[in-house]
Amino acid sequence: MTLLEARALSVALDGRPVLDRVDLTLKAGEFVGLIGPNGAGKSTLLRALAGLLPTGGTVAVAGTLLDRLSAPARAQRIAYVAQAREVAWSLAVEAVVGLGRLPHRPAFAPETRDDRAAIEAALTTMTLQSLRGHRVDRLSGGELARVLIARALAQDARLLLADEPAAGLDPAHQIALMNVFRRLAGAGRTVLASLHDLNLAARWCDRVIVLAGGRIVAAGAPEAVLSAGLLASVYGIEAHVDRDPGGLLLVPTGLSDRSATATPSEDWS
Numbered sequence: 001m002t003l004l005e006a007r008a009l010s011v012a013l014d015g016r017p018v019l020d021r022v023d024l025t026l027k028a029g030e031f032v033g034l035i036g037p038n039g040a041g042k043s044t045l046l047r048a049l050a051g052l053l054p055t056g057g058t059v060a061v062a063g064t065l066l067d068r069l070s071a072p073a074r075a076q077r078i079a080y081v082a083q084a085r086e087v088a089w090s091l092a093v094e095a096v097v098g099l100g101r102l103p104h105r106p107a108f109a110p111e112t113r114d115d116r117a118a119i120e121a122a123l124t125t126m127t128l129q130s131l132r133g134h135r136v137d138r139l140s141g142g143e144l145a146r147v148l149i150a151r152a153l154a155q156d157a158r159l160l161l162a163d164e165p166a167a168g169l170d171p172a173h174q175i176a177l178m179n180v181f182r183r184l185a186g187a188g189r190t191v192l193a194s195l196h197d198l199n200l201a202a203r204w205c206d207r208v209i210v211l212a213g214g215r216i217v218a219a220g221a222p223e224a225v226l227s228a229g230l231l232a233s234v235y236g237i238e239a240h241v242d243r244d245p246g247g248l249l250l251v252p253t254g255l256s257d258r259s260a261t262a263t264p265s266e267d268w269s
């Protein structure tokens with residue numbers, strides 16, 4: 001079942017085109033990795049899909065156009081984890097995770113039993129129980145990253161958009177996070193996460209979408225997409241591509257002499 005459909009999505013920032021008529025479809029129950037070089041437009045695409053930017057084209061979630069949804073209705077359907085990890089106030093971890101529940105109840109209403117259950121589940125999932133009373137402005141970078149992901153999990157939306165959620169996490173927490181996203185997808189939720197670690201994308205994602213120069217240049221199963229040739233043309237790197245029972249193994253070995261430009265294709269949605 002299609003959960004999200006973007007058609008001819010275009011974004012200009014400061015008058016400069018950043019996304020160019022992107023077509024994208026996400027199905028319920030898939031974990032999709034959004035990859036591409038610095039400046040490709042990944043953050044812009046995630047923000048556009050979350051309804052945080054003025055765009056050309058359309059975005060529909062479960063058949064409803066995003067701009068027809070109120071802010072709370074949108075937040076019940078889409079959770080977004082930003083790349084910038086900023087916290088405005090010196091709140092406790094538990095309170096920040098609890099902010100994810102605000103779209104689910106009227107303003108100033110007390111927490112419900114469902115809210116408490118979702119908060120506890122998110123704290124447990126992100127192994128934050130022992131930090132629940134800590135102030136977020138005194139956490140390490142990786143701890144804060146996990147809190148902001150937990151806040152999005154507490155939101156309990158059908159679609160999770162996460163911008164470099166694995167950045168700054170140690171390898172164990174990265175793998176644990178990939179397993180969390182896989183479990184969400186297994187439960188019918190949809191996750192679109194931008195990732196710079198190609199091995200995480202290759203081994204945990206059902207599908208990867210490759211963005212370069214504001215356009216989707218390839219999309220599909222990691223095994224079908226992540227070839228040495230694509231890595232050379234998109235990232236300008238040489239890589240050894242191997243596979244084991246867990247999936248692809250990608251080892252960057254150097255810079256390629258081909259320029260880091262890719263040829264956009266017509267329809268990769």
Ligand SMILES: Nc1ncnc2c1ncn2[C@@H]1O[C@H](COP(=O)(O)OP(=O)(O)OP(=O)(O)O)[C@@H](O)[C@H]1O
Pocket residue numbers: 013014016018036037038039040041042043044045
């Ligand atoms: N507010 C802005 N005004 C003008 N240009 C912007 C603005 N924000 C981003 N850009 C430009 O848009 C392009 C895409 O940026 P974006 O952050 O979406 O890329 P990205 O793929 O997420 O990159 P990275 O991997 O480095 O996080 C970049 O060239 C960037 O310089």
